[in-house]
Amino acid sequence: ETGVTQSPTHLIKTRGQQVTLRCSSQSGHNTVSWYQQALGQGPQFIFQYYREEENGRGNFPPRFSGLQFPNYSSELNVNALELDDSALYLCASSLRHRQETQYFGPGTRLLVL
Amino acid sequence: GDSVTQMEGPVTLSEEAFLTINCTYTATGYPSLFWYVQYPGEGLQLLLKATKADDKGSNKGFEATYRKETTSFHLEKGSVQVSDSAVYFCALSGLQGAQKLVFGQGTRLTINP
Numbered sequence: 526e527t528g529v530t531q532s533p534t535h536l537i538k539t540r541g542q543q544v545t546l547r548c549s550s551q552s553g554h555n556t557v558s559w560y561q562q563a564l565g566q567g568p569q570f571i572f573q574y575y576r577e578e579e580n581g582r583g584n585f586p587p588r589f590s591g592l593q594f595p596n597y598s599s600e601l602n603v604n605a606l607e608l609d610d611s612a613l614y615l616c617a618s619s620l621r622h623r624q625e626t627q628y629f630g631p632g633t634r635l636l637v638l
Numbered sequence: 639g640d641s642v643t644q645m646e647g648p649v650t651l652s653e654e655a656f657l658t659i660n661c662t663y664t665a666t667g668y669p670s671l672f673w674y675v676q677y678p679g680e681g682l683q684l685l686l687k688a689t690k691a692d693d694k695g696s697n698k699g700f701e702a703t704y705r706k707e708t709t710s711f712h713l714e715k716g717s718v719q720v721s722d723s724a725v726y727f728c729a730l731s732g733l734q735g736a737q738k739l740v741f742g743q744g745t746r747l748t749i750n751p
Binding site: 573617626627629 | 681
């Protein structure tokens with residue numbers, strides 16, 4: 526069974542640029558969630574995708590957007606990068622079932638200069 | 639809204655000491671509760687979970703009991719090892735809307751030989 530994978534592992538961008546992060550969900554999982562983890566903090570929920578549609582969103586501005594593809598993989602896009610966007614971005618997959626466990630990938634560390 | 643409060647760290651113990659990391663929560667209804675662990679430079683790994691009141695989650699010598707009356711889910715281990723050094727996150731999965739996880743701020747644990 527393949528776990529959750531993310532790419533790239535590290536990324537450096539400058540303020541104002543755009544970035545795309547990628548996630549492949551665990552085999553059999555059809556729901557993907559994205560989280561932002563600032564240094565020294567707990568992860569914060571960005572949004573969740575199920576059946577290629579956004580299924581809930583946290584307190585993040587519209588410049589954070591996402592996609593889910595028919596194979597359940599997902600992208601997180603961030604436009605107009607700000608310095609505060611520097612963080613570890615985590616993807617988690619789960620079955621579409623209430624209270625089901627989410628399994629996390631290793632994350633993408635983004636540094637905005 | 640839902641929230642999780644964790645014991646502030648960092649926590650430093652000697653090998654074979656007893657560990658407790660406190661976690662309390664605020665949520666509507668009866669959420670599922672989780673402990674995740676994050677080793678240096680890695681993503682989150684599920685350590686244990688409990689889905690209803692009085693359930694005990696356990697894994698790798700760690701235990702936590704879902705206490706509805708005190709809205710707590712404290713993590714315990716009878717004898718810690720150097721390899722347990724990591725950051726521990728308490729989280730809940732609410733029943734409202736998207737199946738998102740709400741995390742505490744994390745507790746950094748260091749075990750000295």
